[in-house]
Amino acid sequence: MNKTLRSILIIALAAAAIVAIVRLTRVRDNQPQPGPVAGKLVVHFLDVGQGDSELIQLPAGETILIDSGDRGAPTVELLRKFGVKQIDLVIATHPHSDHIGEMRDVMRAFKVLEFWDSGFNHPTRTYGDMLQDIKDRGIKFATPKRGDLRKFGDVLVEVLNPSEELPDENPNNASLVVRLTYGAKRFLFTGDAEYNVAAKSSAWEQMLEKDREGLRADLLKAAHHGSSNGMTEEILDAVSPSIVTISCAAGNDYHHPHPRVMRMLEQAASKTSIYRTDLEGTITSVCDGNTISMSSDRQVARDRLYLTGDEVAGTVAGVGGSAGSERGRGRRAR
Amino acid sequence: MKSASLARVVIDRFEGDLAVLVLYEDDGVKFNMPLRLLPEGAREGDHLLLTFAQDNASRESEKKRIGNLLDELKGK
Numbered sequence: 001m002n003k004t005l006r007s008i009l010i011i012a013l014a015a016a017a018i019v020a021i022v023r024l025t026r027v028r029d030n031q032p033q034p035g036p037v038a039g040k041l042v043v044h045f046l047d048v049g050q051g052d053s054e055l056i057q058l059p060a061g062e063t064i065l066i067d068s069g070d071r072g073a074p075t076v077e078l079l080r081k082f083g084v085k086q087i088d089l090v091i092a093t094h095p096h097s098d099h100i101g102e103m104r105d106v107m108r109a110f111k112v113l114e115f116w117d118s119g120f121n122h123p124t125r126t127y128g129d130m131l132q133d134i135k136d137r138g139i140k141f142a143t144p145k146r147g148d149l150r151k152f153g154d155v156l157v158e159v160l161n162p163s164e165e166l167p168d169e170n171p172n173n174a175s176l177v178v179r180l181t182y183g184a185k186r187f188l189f190t191g192d193a194e195y196n197v198a199a200k201s202s203a204w205e206q207m208l209e210k211d212r213e214g215l216r217a218d219l220l221k222a223a224h225h226g227s228s229n230g231m232t233e234e235i236l237d238a239v240s241p242s243i244v245t246i247s248c249a250a251g252n253d254y255h256h257p258h259p260r261v262m263r264m265l266e267q268a269a270s271k272t273s274i275y276r277t278d279l280e281g282t283i284t285s286v287c288d289g290n291t292i293s294m295s296s297d298r299q300v301a302r303d304r305l306y307l308t309g310d311e312v313a314g315t316v317a318g319v320g321g322s323a324g325s326e327r328g329r330g331r332r333a334r
Numbered sequence: 335m336k337s338a339s340l341a342r343v344v345i346d347r348f349e350g351d352l353a354v355l356v357l358y359e360d361d362g363v364k365f366n367m368p369l370r371l372l373p374e375g376a377r378e379g380d381h382l383l384l385t386f387a388q389d390n391a392s393r394e395s396e397k398k399r400i401g402n403l404l405d406e407l408k409g410k
Contacts, residue, residue: 096346122378124344125358254350
């Protein structure tokens with residue numbers, strides 16, 4: 001082989017290698033969703049199994065975390081993956097462990113500047129230890145109420161629940177419900193707010209009564225993991241979202257999401273699309289103030305999208321779907 | 335030797351007809367319990383003392399029943 005030919009070959013191989021590396025990197029860049037993006041509001045509905053956790057990366061770079069998922073959830077790992085360095089505001093919607101169980105690990109891993117809490121005195125070890133950590137770390141603490149608001153650059157954060165008087169018994173009804181507005185788009189984060197006529201004025205009843213029009217939002221995080229007490233026709237009608245997200249684990253023990261809610265959403269399919277962490281993993285929405293684009297870890301076949309929690313768990317027979325046999329065997333992905 | 339052991343659990347929440355109980359000394363340990371098995375009037379946030387007592391008579395009678403069944407099935 002003559003010298004020229006050999007050097008041409010080497011150059012060609014080197015070029016091929018560079019192209020291959022660039023390709024790999026591109027693929028990797030495209031894969032998980034972006035971290036903070038200048039000028040964009042990015043919301044990750046984290047796949048934390050049975051529980052809730054939403055990472056919000058604001059257009060000017062600040063970070064908000066709503067809930068942490070349950071103890072042992074991969075929240076810290078996910079926050080690192082999405083490039084979180086510090087958290088400007090943590091919001092604990094209410095003190096149930098599937099919402100605050102990982103808070104102590106989050107505070108250990110990241111500097112937290114401010115903490116919003118429902119203020120509902122739930123006498124559990126999990127809640128007490130979380131408050132102790134907030135105190136020990138000297139984190140600024142507040143229990144905002146309906147009507148309170150905060151501006152982060154162009155993004156407005158408004159508190160819709162609870163009102164001044166907290167419920168006596170059910171922490172779900174003390175859930176901090178917050179609405180984010182960026183440009184023409186609104187996101188509604190609902191914790192486990194319930195609609196429950198048995199409870200003395202539940203969270204949703206109060207919000208519907210006080211300002212029904214004001215509940216309008218483009219994206220609604222279904223309250224209480226798609227449970228029947230977190231969503232009613234009236235709520236769906238008032239919020240009138242084009243996107244609904246549901247956070248829960250595949251194979252959870254609590255029948256989430258509930259058949260009634262899934263039928264309701266299926267009937268609204270022409271105007272409302274749904275995304276669910278149990279089937280799609282972490283869900284990401286990116287908003288420029290005019291449009292919202294959605295992506296997720298995994299794609300889910302259309303005929304599986306409206307399966308109930310029990311159908312996903314395989315504890316009851318599913319409706320329609322080529323993966324029937326797979327379901328029948330009781331997939332208990334945890 | 336102790337004939338019974340005691341654990342303190344907290345009712346973290348109710349989910350439908352289940353209560354989610356969390357071990358007080360380690361909130362990484364949790365389990366579901368049907369509401370009907372809880373004391374009357376149990377509320378979210380209640381602390382419950384859980385007694386585990388070995389029931390040897392029950393164990394022995396079950397063992398005997400299963401032994402008989404096995405013998406029958408094996409055609410003794």
